[in-house]
Amino acid sequence: MTTVIMACPTCGFVIADFTEEQMAAEERVAKRYQYLKKKQTLCPNCLIATKRLKELRGAEADEAKAAAPVFSGEILTPEEVEGFEEAEAAETPLLDELENGPWPSHVTELKKSKYHMMMYEEGMRLRQTQWGFGGYVSLPGVAAGILVRASARPDIARGANFMRMLAPSGGYYTTDMLRTVCDITDEHAYGLLHLHSAGGDIEILGIPTEDLEPTVKALNEHGFDVGSTSDAYRNSVDCLGMSRCDVALTDSMGMRDAWYKRYLDDVQYPRFPHKLKVRFSGCPNDCARAQQKSGIALVGVFRDLPRVDGDRLTEWVGRGGDMNAIVRMCPTRAMIWDGKSLEIDADSCVRCMFCINKCSYAIRPGVDRGVAIVVGAKFRGKYGPLLGKVLTPFVPANPPDYNEVFEIADRVADAFDEHARRKERLGDMIFRVGMDQFTEWVGVEPSPRQMAEPRTNVYYHWKAEELGR
Ligand code: SF4
Numbered sequence: 001m002t003t004v005i006m007a008c009p010t011c012g013f014v015i016a017d018f019t020e021e022q023m024a025a026e027e028r029v030a031k032r033y034q035y036l037k038k039k040q041t042l043c044p045n046c047l048i049a050t051k052r053l054k055e056l057r058g059a060e061a062d063e064a065k066a067a068a069p070v071f072s073g074e075i076l077t078p079e080e081v082e083g084f085e086e087a088e089a090a091e092t093p094l095l096d097e098l099e100n101g102p103w104p105s106h107v108t109e110l111k112k113s114k115y116h117m118m119m120y121e122e123g124m125r126l127r128q129t130q131w132g133f134g135g136y137v138s139l140p141g142v143a144a145g146i147l148v149r150a151s152a153r154p155d156i157a158r159g160a161n162f163m164r165m166l167a168p169s170g171g172y173y174t175t176d177m178l179r180t181v182c183d184i185t186d187e188h189a190y191g192l193l194h195l196h197s198a199g200g201d202i203e204i205l206g207i208p209t210e211d212l213e214p215t216v217k218a219l220n221e222h223g224f225d226v227g228s229t230s231d232a233y234r235n236s237v238d239c240l241g242m243s244r245c246d247v248a249l250t251d252s253m254g255m256r257d258a259w260y261k262r263y264l265d266d267v268q269y270p271r272f273p274h275k276l277k278v279r280f281s282g283c284p285n286d287c288a289r290a291q292q293k294s295g296i297a298l299v300g301v302f303r304d305l306p307r308v309d310g311d312r313l314t315e316w317v318g319r320g321g322d323m324n325a326i327v328r329m330c331p332t333r334a335m336i337w338d339g340k341s342l343e344i345d346a347d348s349c350v351r352c353m354f355c356i357n358k359c360s361y362a363i364r365p366g367v368d369r370g371v372a373i374v375v376g377a378k379f380r381g382k383y384g385p386l387l388g389k390v391l392t393p394f395v396p397a398n399p400p401d402y403n404e405v406f407e408i409a410d411r412v413a414d415a416f417d418e419h420a421r422r423k424e425r426l427g428d429m430i431f432r433v434g435m436d437q438f439t440e441w442v443g444v445e446p447s448p449r450q451m452a453e454p455r456t457n458v459y460y461h462w463k464a465e466e467l468g469r
């Protein structure tokens with residue numbers, strides 16, 4: 001067995017530890033190695049960002065591993081911080097003010113935790129957070145899921161580690177699950193949770209470095225997974241789908257579970273040029289905001305027409321329902337209503353769900369159901385917020401493994417992996433190369449649905465001969 005380590009060039013902390021044999025046998029390990037070779041990394045030990053990690057092999061690696069720092073003490077528990085007791089005992093007039101009054105106070109609650117209250121007081125006094133830069137870090141065996149926040153006030157707190165755990169589908173927690181997470185947080189961290197972050201995961205705040213691995217172990221023992229940082233698939237968000245919603249067209253929770261079963265490794269081992277988010281919505285109402293927030297949005301759709309129950313519609317109108325208002329608001333004017341019967345023009349209807357939402361008693365979704373794959377949405381990144389573009393308007397959604405859907409999603413991820421620049425989001429890459437080039441890479445026929453504004457759309461390039469020139 002030949003050891004290979006990737007270590008911080010400044011302090012020697014080992015960030016990844018493999019063997020050459022593992023790299024040859026496991027694709028995941030090989031990809032992780034290639035990724036770490038190119039990546040700028042924040043060392044969890046000395047908090048110095050390095051352009052390249054130090055790579056050592058064989059006897060040299062074994063020697064460096066034995067000599068590497070395990071925990072340098074740079075990120076300390078509150079009790080270990082020099083002068084911490086004095087800092088804690090210092091007066092906090094601004095925070096005290098927030099405890100006054102008859103209403104519940106978050107400061108009173110925060111004081112029950114191990115959070116550094118003086119960081120908050122000083123932040124309020126100076127009107128600026130006293131926490132400094134932060135970043136994602138990897139430890140051997142925990143490649144994704146840990147964030148480090150440095151401190152601008154080492155006299156109060158040197159820094160803090162956060163950990164992200166993946167949420168259950170639909171956000172369904174049992175009280176037992178939540179109690180378990182709270183107990184782990186009390187034992188190993190500040191005793192504070194961020195529930196949920198914008199990415200839909202739970203963040204456990206303030207874990208001392210030496211407690212990181214025990215925390216991961218404790219979470220894993222109770223069936224929770226850690227991940228969702230760095231350049232990997234992030235935590236997926238889904239809607240409640242068929243568990244609660246009577247217009248759900250696909251089982252968004254079941255599809256998310258199948259996704260995790262298939263891709264958990266890619267969630268936990270960063271290897272893409274940048275992060276890649278996947279979200280699942282059961283219908284075009286898109287309660288998971290998949291088409292605004294995720295590189296790959298899997299949205300339940302139907303391709304026949306909305307089903308109209310004439311008797312129920314008459315009853316609904318008789319009870320005061322305003323069908324004229326719905327017809328007026330149909331975005332493509334696809335509905336023809338003569339006061340008694342309703343017709344929907346198949347060519348005009350875009351299956352937007354509006355009429356179904358407004359009158360679900362009489363108008364129901366069609367029965368020919370599947371998934372639309374929408375790509376490239378994001379909030380941040382080079383070209384700012386971008387909405388998703390339809391890549392494939394209809395793919396059959398066949399449980400339990402949803403192979404047809406995931407095979408296309410795989411091709412999207414491969415194209416992203418191969419062609420994106422470093423730290424370029426999928427939406428920015430598509431914007432840069434054009435939708436025509438992207439569809440060619442993914443092996444999908446271009447379609448008018450991929451264009452927001454034909455002939456002016458930068459996402460599609462026409463050849464001169466196509467324009468008759
Ligand atoms: Fe229901 Fe559709 Fe919203 Fe999912 S996206 S919760 S299926 S309305």
Ligand code: SF4
Nearest residue numbers: 330349350352353355
């Ligand atoms: Fe109009 Fe939307 Fe209803 Fe189709 S689904 S008829 S586009 S409101």
